[in-house]
Amino acid sequence: MKDIPAPSSAPNPAPDTARKLVEVRDLKMHFPIYGGILRRQIGAVKAVDGVSFDIFEGETLGIVGESGCGKSTCGRAVLRLYEATAGSITIDGTDIATLSQEALRKRRPAMQMVFQDPQASLNPRMTVAGIIGEPLDEHTNWNRAKKLERIYELMDAVGLNRDFANRYPHAFSGGQRQRIGIARALALNPKFIVCDEPIAALDVSIQAQVVNLLEELQEQFGLTYMFISHDLSMVRHIADRVAVMYLGVIVELAPVQDLYDHPQHPYTEALLSAVPEPDPSAEVRKDRIVLRGDVPSPSNPPKGCNFCTRCPKVMDICREIAPETLEVRPGHFAACHLHTHDQTAG
């Protein structure tokens, strides 16, 4: 799906009311590799290699894929925590990719991020109040009392006891820490939050707490999420639409029900079948698609379709030409020659 135009119309759960909050077009993020005697650039890790998608106001877009496929990079590039190599990112009508640093700083409150590792994303030497209040320090000139008021408000919102305001992160459990991270993200009333695997580091029994919290907050504040995860079941639970990434590109993007029930891309199929079902009786019956081999290196992706090295349904054409993204069903996009074939044939 290199160099293809963006999907003309993105699938929309409620076409009449929602508007596009985020529009990403052909986003590329290449990390240069240097080498040789003079340290010239000799290549690049193509962590994200041309992805396009929209996120509508109030919805949750799930992004799934294997480790290293570029999910985090994509999420960070969307918030311009990385300087994207190419592509445009429009959030709430402004092209983020070209803003000056100062202008970008002004727009930061509208877009926030929740991180994967609740331990690593909190400065161990700041108190909870300090951490949650940091965005306020940066973007408001409120007095202490007002800030504190807001901090307490946020702590209430994420279900943290106000008494904890002066403690340090190490005195909290993982779930609580993640709540602190969420409170920080909420501090400036953002519209859009990128959640980068917010539950991956948490224990199963805690994961549900955090996901529920995110859902509640979405309802309460009308937030829009980009929810990155590799836990397919959890994505199914929380997302409205899901994009499946493989080696820096989106191979399939569809409304959640559609995707899980009728996956159109062989990779999505394999991914879904690989998830173990917590049901002994169901498991025995199922024919699991086991992919052979490992994900190729993003610095040296295979020619043609990125997935051709592991695809169980690989065809000759896949090794030659990268497939285009097509709307195979209404609102359901896939990039696979199986469908190109169908279409040209039919």
Next chain:
Amino acid sequence: MTDIATARPPRNQWWDVWDQFKTHKGALVGMIVFLFIVFFCFVGPYIWPYSATYIDIRSRNQGFSFAHPMGTDQLGRDIFARMMKGGQVSLAVGIVAMVLSVFLGTMIGVLAGYFRRVDGLLMRLTDLFLALPLLPLLLVMSMLFRQPLASIFGVETGIFLLIVTAIAVTSWMRTARVVRGDVLALKEREYVLAARSIGTPPRRLILRHILPNVLSPVMVSATLMLATAIITESALSFLGMGFPPDFPTWGRLVADGIDYMQQYPSRAMLPGIFISLTVLSVNYIGDGLRDALDPRIRGR
């Protein structure tokens, strides 16, 4: 995540550090010894009746006595008082040189680690300083700037400044490297990213998120530096490149006392022991601090 301590009262980080520090016996003893030495050198002179420079020619070369607990030297000056005075200089040199060197090292390390653009340049600079043969450089520097500085600031201050900067300028590299390494890692930590996503500008980001977290390697190299600075100063004095002979420092006292090693062994031994004791105690403090500042060891 098995996190205990939901009911622990809020308290400062440093209390935890202190708690862990206390459990390190060596460090605790080191701390007490070091404080004692500092007290001896800086408060002692106010209590002790003799001045370090007062010559009582009639009571030359005396042994230990009540009036002169460490005896007197060849001019009848009270060695006890000279030890205090010498300690002041040695400690001051050690501390100031340490602060300077750690400051330089941290600053360069942070800049190099944080700003990719200057990284190459600063690291080449660090390599360059690492490749400079230190002692010759130190000697040449002390020879070179001794007089100009002495004439601007006066002999004592001039040489003090000289030695302190010489030591600092030739010893910041290790700190810089360690700090840079840490900053490179810290920069990728999610809380730094989080701060950036909030829109925190680099200056505040460094001050608020990076610096406090490189504190522990910095503290450790600081204690090591303090020890090396004291030794370097005394080595310089021993080689005749440090403070002038009429200006007592522990290093000078050792150097002067070595000739008398046979008649009055204590004259070289006492300052020698004080130097070792200081260095030793500072090293133990450093050890304890390293443990206490390491969250893995400190535990949560």
Next chain:
Amino acid sequence: ERGDSGHLNVIYWQAPSIMNPYLSGGTKDVDASNIVIEPLARYNPRGELVAWLAEEIPTVENGGVAEDLMSITWRLREGLLWSDGTPVTSTDVAFTAEYCMHPEGGCAQLRQFNGVESVEVVDDLTVTVHFDEATPVPYGPFVTGFAPIIQAAQFADCLGARAPECTEANFYPIGTGAFRVTDFRPNDVIQFEANPNYRDPALPHFATLTLKGGGDAASAGRAVMETGEMDYAWNLQLAPDVIATMAQGGQGVPISAFGTLVERIEVNLTDPSPDLPPETRSTREAPHPILSDIRVREALSRAIDRELLVEIGYGVAGLPGCNLVPSPPAFASDTNADCVTQDMDRARELLDEAGWEVGGDGIRVKDGQRLVLDYQTSTNAVRQDFQALIQQWWREIGVEANLRNINASVFFGGDPGSPDTFQKFYADVEMYANNFSGTDPAAYLGQYLCGNEPRPDTQWQGENINRYCDPAYDALHDELGRTANTEDRARIARELNDMLVRSYTIIPLVSRGRVSARSVTLEGVDLNVWDSETSGIAEWRRASN
């Protein structure tokens, strides 16, 4: 019997770096090279000139020195051989002069050849040195260890700018001395063996000799007196009680002798105030506001206890000094001995007389000016002890001294750009030691002539450190230059000495001797301060037991 004493170990804590005294002024190098190469005449330990390679000492009486004092003729001993077996001739002598006087050679001993116009080879064994003016004491060229004869054949290619390239010759000179070099390691160790062609077949007593360098004076002394590892240690600049303790080791004994070296305080007669413009600061245009008064200078001198200084700083290697020229005995004035006793009352009296009243803090004041002096010296443990002591004595008479010490290499470095050289004398008083080579003080006393003072237009070169200027002194010195008779010379020199000392322009402190140490088993050692310490090494022998 040559070589019957076996092996000799000598230690110099300053290691010799070259065997050619013409390329290095350092005593260590001169001493080392004098084991191998020798002059025509030397001073013996009593300061008398004795013929060495020459047949006899030329004088006016024996006709060796011309009546007009314009030339001197030396005659070599007969049958002298270089250590390589070739004969020593007058060409070698003449070559030596040529070598040192070469304008590009940078000869360190050029002063020995001062005033030499030409060196004429008369015959194989005779040379005549012609001076460009009447020279009453013509014993500079080829006399003393500073100007030994080198072999023309060996150094032929080493003239002028090429001198440093002759490493082989500089390290392994061919000489007439008792030993020859077998192994030379600069700044470390030199090995010698007896010269097979030495003129006295019974000498030297030692077959081989090791001259080790490096370390410090204390451990050198220990190695001789305590562990007995070494036989002879040079110049033990150590505190007296340290030497005394070492001597208890019983393996060796310290030996001492006195030359002309005097530790003194020089008084600045000009104003060193930094407020003055650089052209006049410390020059005769600005007389010193305080020290121009002789009473103040005398008071400073009277307040000093020289015996105590000796006791603390030099012990057996020092004598309380009241003269600028302490020896040889004939030249030493005996009228100033009263300075030895400290007299605080007299000192105070003098200051009172001069109008300096004791102020509130004990420091004297006159016309609102405090009696504060800057007192500088080179960095050196003994000097700093002296400074501290003298500071305390002066304080007792109401004089405050601000002490300053300057790294020796700067202080004596002579760099006209540096404000801290002893010549520039940007201080009120300064302390160091100086001496003269040989036994004749004429040139030394000549330092204090008017016009000889360092000043900006001479790039601060000049030896009249005090900026002393007295026409009477100049006249008397002129007379000295015209006098050849030894007794008259001595009288005039004493007078000159007294003029300087009695005016308290120079305040001598200690007459410094030299202390070395020899093993108890080493005999025949006679410490020579007038010439190089190794000049008698052929006679050194192991005590037979």
Next chain:
Amino acid sequence: MFTYTLRRLLLAIPTLLFIALAIFLLLELSPGDPMADMPLTIPPEVREQMRLALGLGEAWYIRFGKWLYMFSVVEPSHVLANMTGIESLAVEGQRIISFQSRSPVADIIAQRLPQTLWVVGLSYILGILIAVPIGVYSAYRQYSWFDQLGAFVSMVGFSLPTFFTGPLLILIFSIWLGWFPIIYDTTLVVDSWHNLGLQIRQMAMPVFVLTLYNAAQINRFMRASMLDNFTQDYVRTARAKGMTERVVVLVHVLRNSMIPVVTVIALGIPTIFTGAIITEQIFRVNGLGQLLIIAIYASDLPMVLTLSMVFAILIVGFNLIADLMYALLDPRIRYD
């Protein structure tokens, strides 16, 4: 790896040039004068003459250029000629001459190298041999009395300045006990058992002092590195495979721990050459360190400059070697 090495070598050239210039200018600016320790009896004109004869009359950049040429062309060719015995290899031209001895600096350095290598090198090797096993065992028995004692001794080891321990040892072992000589005889040739005995006796004290210091330092690195590795997962794996403790510690952990230690050791090698200035001075082992300090005192510019430069080259070289060693020992690292 090759390009990496090449790149580092290329980078080293400007670094070294810069160092050379820096040292040269420092020396140039320094107020010391090669004539300063001449007796006062030598008059100023003569001093000036001598100064000119040393080539000090020329502008600094000319002298620097000359020196650079001599250092990078003439001297290496002579060293090469000496080593191979082929005289014709030596490039004609003036060599770097020491102010003090007026002889080629390279020859003196070559002369001094053996004793420095003997004493300092031996103590370095001894230091390693002592420190490594102690470090390993202290780490293995962390907090045991052995470990505590080791930690204390090693801290004492480098908190005692050598100028203090040196004279102390001399006093005890030479003067009171008379076991070892005070003076190091650099001319001693070890050609018999007796001389070997002498050599060992004279080396004993300086080697001891330096060994204590080196061992103290390396021991601490070794211990820390071992401790780091003991907590690694692969150690558990090795135990789970049923390996004996000996194999676990001496094969699995040691091999990993040696990686940083070996580079630290490699980085320390230049100090063998720079010599231990103070120790050499105290025990009169007239090696490179002593040479340097004397040259500094005497303002022997060519000597100081050349020595410093040699040291700088060694440091840069061993830095590179240390990095390459790292890559060799640690399969995870491949520089390119």
Next chain:
Amino acid sequence: MPDGAAPVLDVQNLKTVFRVRGGEVHAVNSVSFDLRPGELLGVVGESGSGKSVTMMSLLGLLPSPPAEVREGTVMLGDRNLLTMGAEDMRNVRGGEVGFVFQDPMTSLNPVFNVGFQIMEPLRVHMGLTRRKARDRAVELLEIVGIPDARRRLKDYPHQFSGGMRQRVMIAIALACDPKVLIADEPTTALDVTIQAQILELVKDLRQKLGMAIIWITHDLGVIAGIADRVLVMYGGQVAEQGPVRELFANPAHPYTRALLQTMPKLHGTRDDKLRVIEGQPPMLGAHPTACPFRDRCPHAMEICARENPQRRPLGGNHDVACHWDHREAAL
């Protein structure tokens, strides 16, 4: 599942304590279970419930200090592993019991090649010659599905991907044909597709080699797929134990029930809200005198605070440690 056969591994009353600053951590409390030949026992439980510590206590792999195995017996056949001498223990480790650790990235020694690491136990336990050991190593790598095995023996761990490293770890554990294989979360760090590969592999191996396996995980899905029997741990003790279908069908312990409910499903209807287990995991500061789950238990009774429930059989080889009777509630 050969029900009647004597267990290969029988753990009774195992108790492991860590001494830490300011007290002790009772990480494993009176854990008992057994493992029959050829059986795959799945162990689940949240993080910190003592799964790893239990298994490592069996083989004495915990660093001591701070760990201390206080009580219990671990019978491997007829020998007690806890009282065994060091030499015998080494023969058990790697010889009779293979161990696969959680993190494939750090569990292999980075500086030795893979061949060396596989051959090590072969040479120690089976006394094979170098050549024989190498052949066997190649064979093992082929068994675990690493292509081009002979060449890859010379490769270092970092040259393998995570999944392949885990295969190497399995190969090492299998090297000496162990009777028991203990796998401590072998797939947690891997992607689902790689996890699927490993799970397939283990299924294959079980069929081929027929060893008994203990498989630790906190993913109930994995357990459901491969285990014969499940052991649920909570707070350092066994909460529930039973055959896999029985346990999934009739979870008896409130914790097990909650655990099954919190997991969102991949198929079927989407729940509006996930069920959560409120509260925090217990602190293991002292020997428990009460039910560790009581604070989070929806069915907590006052007896739960007084008495630590004993395991009671429910029939069908299913037992639970809970005061509350789920069947009552079901009524």
